[in-house]
Amino acid sequence: MPTTARTVLFDDIGGPEVLRVEDVTLPDPAPGQVALRVEALGLNRAEVLFRSGTYYYQPSLPASRLGYEAAGVVTAVGEGVTELAVGDRVLTGPGIEMSAQGVYADRVVLPEASVLRRPAAVDAVTGAAAWLTYTTAYGALLETAGLRPGDHVLITGASSGVGTAAIQVARRIGAIPLATTRTEAKRQRLLELGAAEVIVPAEAGGAEGVAKEVRRLTGGKGAEVVLDAIGGPGFRPLAEALATGGTMVVYGWLDDRPAEIPRNWPFTIHTYANGALTSTPGGRRRSAAFLDAGLADGGLRPVVGEVFEGLDTIRDAHRLMESNAHTGKIVVRL
Incomplete structure (x- = not known):
């Protein structure tokens, strides 16, 4: 009835x-x-x-x-x-x-x-x-970018649900998460969640300053992966944070202004939509298995x-x- x-x-x-x-x-x-x-x-x-x-x-x-x-x-x-x-x-x-x-x-x-x-x-x-936060972080970082143990990953907008999940996913596989957030007030919380370093763009000098700081933190090499939720004009200078041959994954577009394609080639740009992974039986199975294992042992919180x-x-x-x-x-x- x-x-x-x-x-x-x-x-x-x-x-x-x-x-x-x-x-x-x-x-x-x-x-x-x-x-x-x-x-x-x-x-x-x-x-x-x-x-x-x-x-x-x-x-x-x-x-x-x-x-x-x-x-x-x-x-x-x-x-x-x-x-x-x-x-x-x-x-x-x-x-x-x-x-x-x-x-x-x-x-x-x-x-x-x-x-x-x-x-x-x-x-x-x-x-x-x-579900959505961890499967997005899993799909973008592991299945799309191929993040590996020892890699540095720069996570923009890291205080969001996906951002905090991405920090934990990176740590779970032995990668090194570098985070950005808008305010100094959120820095300590992100460090407690596992970020190796937290950069406040307004203090660093915008996207250009973030890229310089990532270079400094990685000994001049840059991050193997950038996970970006923002897009817009900051997209091009942010790519300067990438290591040669690195991967940039865009999963959000919070700044809807036009973005230029960066020119520090070679590198790879992927756009990521979570439905492309989780709408397939295999993608759902792998995502659910990763999430279930992390929730069961406390590695994902x-x-x-x-x-x-x-x-x-x-x-x-x-x-x-x-x-x-x-x-x-x-x-x-x-």
């Missing part, structure tokens, strides 16, 4: 004020689908961009849903579902189209391929903060900057995301 779910919707693009919570009828799971009771939601920069109309795909309005990442419990399964059962503790993330399947709700129905079993020791808040209580706080949670005042993930517990 269909149930009612409290669901976050929006009818127009705009700021956090466009978000509303409404009761929505939720159908029984169809073949290949599972129904979940959501316990916690993890916020991502992608959702802020989607809500404001600046994401790489546009919301279907009115009454668009929102959200990729949640942790919860399976309450029903459709015909043909074999990997999950009622009562399983799970998390979501791969293959979700937000307008139709967004997980900002207390109950959702999703394709089985978008739901993964949550490790037994992982609570809901941790689970909601884990999601950084949660703040926990809000209840769906009615979703506007405040989005305002915090836009303020950039937090370090790590923002989670809403239901």
Whole structure:
């Protein structure tokens, strides 16, 4: 029998004020689908961009849903579902189209391929903060850039959810993470999380200064990998931080101004979209195995900057995301 779910919707693009919570009828799971009771939601920069109309795909309005990442419990399964059962503790993330399947709700129905079993020791808040950040860091650094033990990697915007995850992923394989962050206030926290060095661009003299500092810290060699979330005019000078033959991976574009291709060849530029990896069975399997192993032994520890209580706080949670005042993930517990 269909149930009612409290669901976050929006009818127009705009700021956090466009978000509303409404009761929505939720159908029984169809073949290949599972129904979940959501316990916690993890916020991502992608959702802020989607809500404001600046994401790489546009919301279907009115009454668009929102959200990729949640942790919860399976309450029903459709015909043909074999990997999950009622009562399983799970998390979501791969293959979700937000307008139709967004997980900002207390109950959702999703394709089985978008739901993964949550490790037994992982609570809901941790689970909601884990999938997208760590699989993005894993896919960008290991599968795309080929980061190796002993390599230096420069991580821009390192206080974000992906940035803090990238520090831990680099440390887990024996690489050396160098981090940038906007404010001096976040430096100590990033050092505590495992960054070997933290550079504040405003203090270093902008992207040119960051590149010079990376050269100094690496004995003039440069970093084998740069993981960039920013783009824009700082992209070209930032590439001066690369070692000869190094790899630059762009996974975000927070500065939407034009960027020039750097000229300190030879090096490789990759763009990285997490869905390209996690939408394939093999990519999901490898990503999930890496994440599960790290969560199980404590080598991967999601950084949660703040926990809000209840769906009615979703506007405040989005305002915090836009303020950039937090370090790590923002989670809403239901």
